[in-house]
Amino acid sequence: MPKASPAELVVEAARRGDRAAFGRVFEQFAPMVHGILLARLPSQDADDLLQEVFLLALERLDTLRSAPAVGGWLAMIARNRAVDFHRTRPTLVALPPNLSIADPRRSEAAEVLAMIRTLPEAYREPLVLRLVEGMTGPEIAEQVGLTPASVRVNLHRGMQLLREKLGQEEEL
Amino acid sequence: MSDDYLWDGSGEPDPEVQRLEKLLQKARYRPPARRFAPPRSRVALPIAAAVVLLVPSALAIYQALRPVGSVHVTRHREGLSNGAAVGSRLYEGNWLETDSRTHAEIAVANLGEVKVAPSSRVRLVSARQSEQRLELARGQIQARISAPPRLFIVDTPSATAVDLGCEYSLTVSNSGAGELKVTFGYVELTGQGKTALVPAGALCETLPGRGPGVPFAADAPPTWREALNRLDFEGDTSALGVVLEQARRSDALTLWHLLSRVDVAARQRVSQRLIALVPLPAGVSEQDVLQLRKSALDKWWDAIDDSP
Numbered sequence: 001m002p003k004a005s006p007a008e009l010v011v012e013a014a015r016r017g018d019r020a021a022f023g024r025v026f027e028q029f030a031p032m033v034h035g036i037l038l039a040r041l042p043s044q045d046a047d048d049l050l051q052e053v054f055l056l057a058l059e060r061l062d063t064l065r066s067a068p069a070v071g072g073w074l075a076m077i078a079r080n081r082a083v084d085f086h087r088t089r090p091t092l093v094a095l096p097p098n099l100s101i102a103d104p105r106r107s108e109a110a111e112v113l114a115m116i117r118t119l120p121e122a123y124r125e126p127l128v129l130r131l132v133e134g135m136t137g138p139e140i141a142e143q144v145g146l147t148p149a150s151v152r153v154n155l156h157r158g159m160q161l162l163r164e165k166l167g168q169e170e171e172l
Numbered sequence: 173m174s175d176d177y178l179w180d181g182s183g184e185p186d187p188e189v190q191r192l193e194k195l196l197q198k199a200r201y202r203p204p205a206r207r208f209a210p211p212r213s214r215v216a217l218p219i220a221a222a223v224v225l226l227v228p229s230a231l232a233i234y235q236a237l238r239p240v241g242s243v244h245v246t247r248h249r250e251g252l253s254n255g256a257a258v259g260s261r262l263y264e265g266n267w268l269e270t271d272s273r274t275h276a277e278i279a280v281a282n283l284g285e286v287k288v289a290p291s292s293r294v295r296l297v298s299a300r301q302s303e304q305r306l307e308l309a310r311g312q313i314q315a316r317i318s319a320p321p322r323l324f325i326v327d328t329p330s331a332t333a334v335d336l337g338c339e340y341s342l343t344v345s346n347s348g349a350g351e352l353k354v355t356f357g358y359v360e361l362t363g364q365g366k367t368a369l370v371p372a373g374a375l376c377e378t379l380p381g382r383g384p385g386v387p388f389a390a391d392a393p394p395t396w397r398e399a400l401n402r403l404d405f406e407g408d409t410s411a412l413g414v415v416l417e418q419a420r421r422s423d424a425l426t427l428w429h430l431l432s433r434v435d436v437a438a439r440q441r442v443s444q445r446l447i448a449l450v451p452l453p454a455g456v457s458e459q460d461v462l463q464l465r466k467s468a469l470d471k472w473w474d475a476i477d478d479s480p
Contacts, residue, residue, distance in 0.1 A: 019337035019338060020338070020356070022318075022320070023336055023337035023357070027203065027321075031201040043199050055283075055301075112195060136181055137179040137180050138179075138180055156178065166188075
């Protein structure tokens, strides 16, 4: 029987009701969950929903199939919560991201993030996790529960599309 | 160009990827400040002055715009309490006051419960998804919280207790002095520019105007506690000798906190004694510790926390 990793031991402890262990799960996976939310929502909303995702996870810990699956399970809760958020919030008219001229780099960052959010869904998450959260491809694959090969392909294609969009932006 | 840099940061750097990394890192997840708090910088005073000037108007705006959050008062025992009836809601800004015979219990969102002891005065400061916050003006509460860290917070006159996933009791005297006792998990106490990380099995005292003291094991001998108290709250440096000589393995958490509370000359004595109790972890030098480097102190804390 393969030996459980330290991360798996922590998840097992959290499932047994060890709240300190759940705190460590939070610390370990918060950047990944934040990245998944940020791939779908503006920065402020992603920050707000982060705690909610972990609260939902805490309530549903008994539905987690196995400790190694915790990353994919958290990712799924985050995706579902982002969808619910879109569905339930009032219709708002988004202000242009460059409305504030106080910090041009901040507005450029918001523009690039908005651009990433227009890409096909499969490409958004790996790009945000790599470029914003600073995770490597192998780390993304391990935490989100995907194969390294599919993450690599999605990163490559997503970056290609993003370069094209950035190029079009410059031409305008 | 190969995509190795995009994949795992190896190979020839891709300038466009590097530019985007630098540009987008400001949107990255930032964990809340944790553990060791470095000394305040000289900019703290002007910032504090600005806060003093801005807070009244910010409060006025907040009062006008605040969303009304609430918690449930679930149970009373013996008599009535001033503030809320069983089954009622305690709204933001409301006080719950128990008399000398009354116990109350508050359900905090879906995070857990807070038991309020007799002769206590508690206010609901905020009840939101991102923060559940109470104020304990006097008396005692016992909190049992199942939530991600830093979601449940209790203000007292002398410090703020931040839940890191835990069970604890918090007592505040009429003078505003407090005592925190953690029975499960961790609680962070902050105030007056000081931070104390209190694990299960430890206590921490707080004083108005002084903030949290250093935490200590609940089973520490009274003479040792008395020496620590003189050192920590009265500035009696002659007590340091007793504190160091009589420190046990379970007092390592106290010595770790003392590192950043004592002056440079005393720091090396504390460090040497702590090394004798819990060796420095690999990759951490005593020099790093004496310079209060955060990463070194965090690693040592982990070693203290992990070893039996």
